[in-house]
Amino acid sequence: MSRYWSAVVHGLTPYVPGEQPKLPNLVKLNTNENPYGPSPRALEAMRGEVGENLRLYPDPSADRLRQAVADFYGVTPQQVFVGNGSDEVLAHTFQALLKHEAPLLFPDISYSFYPVYCGLYGIEYQTVALSDKFEIRVDDYFRPNGGIIFPNPNAPTGMALPLADIERLLESNKDSVVVVDEAYVDFGAESAVALVDRYPQLLVIHTLSKSRSLAGLRVGYAIGHPDLIEALIRVKDSFNSYPLDRCAIAGAAAAIEDRAYFESTCARVIATRARLVNELEALGLEVLSSAANFVFARHARRDGAELTARLRERSIIVRHFKSPSRIAPFMRITVGTDGQCDALLHALGEILRG
Numbered sequence: 001m002s003r004y005w006s007a008v009v010h011g012l013t014p015y016v017p018g019e020q021p022k023l024p025n026l027v028k029l030n031t032n033e034n035p036y037g038p039s040p041r042a043l044e045a046m047r048g049e050v051g052e053n054l055r056l057y058p059d060p061s062a063d064r065l066r067q068a069v070a071d072f073y074g075v076t077p078q079q080v081f082v083g084n085g086s087d088e089v090l091a092h093t094f095q096a097l098l099k100h101e102a103p104l105l106f107p108d109i110s111y112s113f114y115p116v117y118c119g120l121y122g123i124e125y126q127t128v129a130l131s132d133k134f135e136i137r138v139d140d141y142f143r144p145n146g147g148i149i150f151p152n153p154n155a156p157t158g159m160a161l162p163l164a165d166i167e168r169l170l171e172s173n174k175d176s177v178v179v180v181d182e183a184y185v186d187f188g189a190e191s192a193v194a195l196v197d198r199y200p201q202l203l204v205i206h207t208l209s210k211s212r213s214l215a216g217l218r219v220g221y222a223i224g225h226p227d228l229i230e231a232l233i234r235v236k237d238s239f240n241s242y243p244l245d246r247c248a249i250a251g252a253a254a255a256i257e258d259r260a261y262f263e264s265t266c267a268r269v270i271a272t273r274a275r276l277v278n279e280l281e282a283l284g285l286e287v288l289s290s291a292a293n294f295v296f297a298r299h300a301r302r303d304g305a306e307l308t309a310r311l312r313e314r315s316i317i318v319r320h321f322k323s324p325s326r327i328a329p330f331m332r333i334t335v336g337t338d339g340q341c342d343a344l345l346h347a348l349g350e351i352l353r354g
């Protein structure tokens, strides 16, 4: 069969997403989904799209959604690009803005899709080690590069970089694009969107999968200088003119417009996170400081893979990363409802005592 494959396919190392098990009664804390569900206004807007109009193609530039995003952040629609999940926005960004002669830089512990896109698009990269406290040190990025990308808060550590550090990086890195992947920013970090008007090399990428609880809808967006956005549009229009369907455009715009629902559900996640951190520490785990809707925690004497497997026997699914070895002791635990977190803490307590 593989004799029919293109040469490039033989060389690919695809991303492995967190599993979506089909078992009933799972406490699913492995893929950072939001436990509270989408805004009721978003659901209503999507229902309104299901009808005769689906005969027609959607708006290829999704202007209604771009306007909603622009209004939310106080930017212009020309500074906004939207795509089918931020993974697609990231893919276009790698191809449009990060493929140069000098290597792309990103942290050694980071979103594991980045090296996958480099493989797909043939982009040279170098990883930059986090500090021994798992922090991004921006000074380590002051070297020749074809672009810089990192999540803020970082994944899977959950740790946030202050905006002042990002600004320092932008001040000393004007000849290549700096991408800040803010998938989790709404849970407690400072957004770099505040800097896009001053730094034309800055691109900020967001998703509706986490803080807007729409992982199933597949919508993400980028905010940056219109020249960067134009590059993304050129790639998109060479790939798929209609990445967002009618339901996605309407639902995503309504979700962005429902600020009150967004703020209250983020606040609930943040409150539960504080309690989860305290109780994990009471069980003897070390928890990295998290500004995300997940925590990264390890036990001094118990292996992360083993604890993950023992939780799984009790129908509680968390995420474990085998590599790099520095993070093998950790579990990444999504902040669920209070009830889900209680189930996790109860099970973990039993496993650790047993």
Ligand SMILES: *Cc1c(COP(=O)(O)O)cnc(C)c1O
Residues within 6 Å of the ligand: 084, 085, 086, 087, 088, 111, 151, 155, 181, 183, 206, 207, 208, 209, 215, 218, 219, 220
């Ligand atoms: C979840 C996540 C994404 C992808 O989000 P989608 O919009 O669901 O594709 C991108 N970057 C990071 C760091 C993430 O954790």
